Amino acid sequence: MKLPIHESQEFSPSKEDSNLIPLEQLQVSDSQESGCSSCSSGCGTPSISSVIEKESSGGFSGELGDRERDLRRPFTHKFKTEKQSYVYDVNTDRIIQVSPVVYDIIDDFGVLSVKDMIEKYGVQYTADEIRVAYDMIETANRDENLFSNNHPSEILYPLDAQSLQRLYDEDVRTLCLGVTEQCNLRCSYCTFSGTYEFHRAHNSTFMDFDTARRGIDFFKQHSILCDYVNLAFYGGEPLLNASLIKQSVEYANSIFGRKRVEYHMTTNATLINDEICKMWIDNDFKIMVSLDGPKEMHDRYRLNGANRGSFDKIAQNLKKLRDMSPDYYRNNLKFSVVLSPPYDFENLNNFLTQDPLTDVRTMRASGVDTQDTTFFQDFTEEELDNKGRDELKDKYFSDLIQNKIRHDQPEREHRFMYALFGEGLAQLIPTIKATNPFPEVYHPGGICVPGLKTLFLTPEGDFFTCEKSSTASDLLRLGNLDTGLDAVKGIANIESYSHAHDGCRYCYASRHCGTCFVKASAGEEFDGAIKMDNCNNHRAGFRQNLTDMMTIMEENPGAFDHLKDVTLI
Numbered sequence: 001m002k003l004p005i006h007e008s009q010e011f012s013p014s015k016e017d018s019n020l021i022p023l024e025q026l027q028v029s030d031s032q033e034s035g036c037s038s039c040s041s042g043c044g045t046p047s048i049s050s051v052i053e054k055e056s057s058g059g060f061s062g063e064l065g066d067r068e069r070d071l072r073r074p075f076t077h078k079f080k081t082e083k084q085s086y087v088y089d090v091n092t093d094r095i096i097q098v099s100p101v102v103y104d105i106i107d108d109f110g111v112l113s114v115k116d117m118i119e120k121y122g123v124q125y126t127a128d129e130i131r132v133a134y135d136m137i138e139t140a141n142r143d144e145n146l147f148s149n150n151h152p153s154e155i156l157y158p159l160d161a162q163s164l165q166r167l168y169d170e171d172v173r174t175l176c177l178g179v180t181e182q183c184n185l186r187c188s189y190c191t192f193s194g195t196y197e198f199h200r201a202h203n204s205t206f207m208d209f210d211t212a213r214r215g216i217d218f219f220k221q222h223s224i225l226c227d228y229v230n231l232a233f234y235g236g237e238p239l240l241n242a243s244l245i246k247q248s249v250e251y252a253n254s255i256f257g258r259k260r261v262e263y264h265m266t267t268n269a270t271l272i273n274d275e276i277c278k279m280w281i282d283n284d285f286k287i288m289v290s291l292d293g294p295k296e297m298h299d300r301y302r303l304n305g306a307n308r309g310s311f312d313k314i315a316q317n318l319k320k321l322r323d324m325s326p327d328y329y330r331n332n333l334k335f336s337v338v339l340s341p342p343y344d345f346e347n348l349n350n351f352l353t354q355d356p357l358t359d360v361r362t363m364r365a366s367g368v369d370t371q372d373t374t375f376f377q378d379f380t381e382e383e384l385d386n387k388g389r390d391e392l393k394d395k396y397f398s399d400l401i402q403n404k405i406r407h408d409q410p411e412r413e414h415r416f417m418y419a420l421f422g423e424g425l426a427q428l429i430p431t432i433k434a435t436n437p438f439p440e441v442y443h444p445g446g447i448c449v450p451g452l453k454t455l456f457l458t459p460e461g462d463f464f465t466c467e468k469s470s471t472a473s474d475l476l477r478l479g480n481l482d483t484g485l486d487a488v489k490g491i492a493n494i495e496s497y498s499h500a501h502d503g504c505r506y507c508y509a510s511r512h513c514g515t516c517f518v519k520a521s522a523g524e525e526f527d528g529a530i531k532m533d534n535c536n537n538h539r540a541g542f543r544q545n546l547t548d549m550m551t552i553m554e555e556n557p558g559a560f561d562h563l564k565d566v567t568l569i
Contacts, residue, residue, distance in 0.1 A: 077090070176456045176466070198472060475524050
């Protein structure tokens with residue numbers, strides 16, 4: 001069934017199977033927002049997202065009937081732009097543009113009768129308006145399966161230990177070698193600075209070549225199904241152990257034969273020399289360089305042991321690499337920008353889009369990890385203000401609306417803005433599509449298959465879920481070079497994480513979840529409260545991306561057309 005489109009509607013789906021379905025706009029005169037404050041929509045009725053908050057606090061605010069009533073409501077999320085009202089339908093993964101009356105009453109569909117709705121919303125709308133809106137919702141539910149209250153009955157990972165072990169035996173695609181836990185910088189916001197309760201601090205541990213060789217041998221034996229593999233080097237500062245990296249690359253090249261090996265490294269770029277540049281270029285390394293902005297911004301926190309800034313040395317080294325191979329520099333380097341207070345987004349954007357050293361194709365922007373740290377406690381409210389961010393976002397959206405940006409291939413002027421605002425949209429747009437309702441049993445959110453995406457090997461020869469795992473505890477430890485990978489432990493971690501709280505069953509962002517094990521770990525256990533904090537942050541980001549996407553499409557329906565056939569991996 002094609003839902004009717006009012007003739008005054010300015011945009012419509014560009015394809016018959018589009019995820020955006022404009023629901024007929026009713027011309028409601030003198031309609032007003034309700035003055036209640038029970039929910040963000042102003043309708044006075046708790047949406048299904050309120051169930052999550054009740055779950056996270058250890059129970060529901062009323063009797064069992066409250067839970068039963070909430071689960072009878074449509075599994076949806078409502079949001080508004082400045083111009084329109086929308087419903088994101090979780091079961092079909094669609095966005096529906098709706099009229100004000102539909103927006104207000106939809107949470108009561110399946111809970112209240114038409115008569116009760118007229119009584120509840122009669123101050124805002126006429127009885128006929130409510131009846132028509134109810135009939136439209138009911139028809140869409142019957143014919144398009146929209147606004148269903150279907151929820152998974154259980155959150156359960158689809159693999160058992162035996163299945164996971166088979167993947168461990170044959171399909172490990174990336175090995176990350178932690179070649180040292182030492183660093184020549186002392187960045188005050190660093191996870192390994194000693195200010196994070198559940199993470200190790202910098203120390204003098206280095207990986208030896210015997211451990212690296214055994215790790216690479218293990219990797220070769222356990223990646224036979226992969227058409228290519230990734231070998232990464234991580235620290236600390238990995239170039240403190242540059243000789244080991246060189247040996248490891250030579251060894252991997254000798255044993256993998258015709259199978260392609262892609263090399264990766266994260267570095268602060270202070271130790272680059274001609275030999276390292278040659279190794280990178282000859283082996284087509286993909287390099288992530290930590291660079292926080294212009295000198296005065298970068299040198300606030302990225303200091304060496306003598307408390308001196310590192311910018312000048314990094315700039316000198318980057319110029320050396322760029323002079324050796326401009327094409328390699330532009331295509332293989334990626335800057336990792338840590339956003340830290342006091343913020344100045346305009347100054348940062350000018351540097352990243354205009355300085356000759358920052359002319360690279362991609363960059364990543366991330367904030368300082370806020371979990372279990374004292375880093376932020378001494379900043380004033382003014383210093384914590386995101387100065388210039390809103391203006392940058394307005395500029396990016398304006399250029400998108402005017403088709404000045406190809407969203408999947410931003411030109412230099414927009415690359416930092418893309419890192420800030422565009423990546424979330426790029427991930428969201430191709431994946432929102434008509435799909436089947438939730439199955440009875442659903443997997444737990446956005447967690448990876450532990451160890452498959454990036455298997456991390458410590459200097460001591462222990463395997464962890466990924467390089468972001470805390471190695472200060474055994475929670476995310478998956479085995480070692482002597483015993484191999486323990487699938488039973490991997491499944492146990494998945495189950496423990498899944499049961500940290502039960503909110504996934506009710507979460508409107510569950511189809512687009514990006515949370516992970518690391519963000520819920522606290523020492524030797526997963527912490528439900530920490531997990532919920534990160535879930536709330538992810539939901540807020542998902543909600544903002546929905547709003548941003550529709551704000552742009554209201555002005556330019558084709559702004560993201562080029563992303564519809566993009567495959568994200």
